[in-house]
Amino acid sequence: MIRFENVGLRYGMGPEILRDISLHIPERSFQFLSGPSGAGKTTLLRLLFMSLKPTRGLITIFGKDRSRISRTELPHLRRRIGVVFQDFRLLDHMTTYENVALPLRVRGREEASYRTDVTELLKWVGLGERMHV
DSSP: OEEEEEEEEESTTSOEEEEEEEEEEOTTOOOOOOOOTTSSHHHHHHHHTTSSOOSEEEEEETTEEGGGOOTTTHHHHHHTSOOOOTTOOOOTTSOHHHHHHHHHHHTTOOHHHHHHHHHHHHHHTTOGGGTTO
16 A cells, blocks of 8 residues: 655755655555654654655556655545544544544445445544544
8 A cells, every 4th residue: 555665855955854765655554653752753754645745766556656646636646644642633513423424424325335435434543432422
């Protein structure tokens, strides 16, 4: 799904912020990113979400070379990548289940097609008993 090969990033003529990052994120997997302040977590996420381009190396998203992805393709590809930020915002008037399912509803999927997946995900992260809260 997402592959980084020897990716580096620098702003202008400054020092390299990220250096020789190589990773592979399989489709339908869950990954966690943590580290101290200033370690480059936000920068790495911005590269993953295609709001930054690397200054060197190769990033492929769903088999497409990041450097060849057009501006019109970006929104479609971004919708296929789920990112949960530390300062997430839940909608108070919706249940936990409804909040998790919201991106799927926005994409036009019928609830029957995702009900089991959302339920299993909530159980997996320990929120199965709180899905209707």
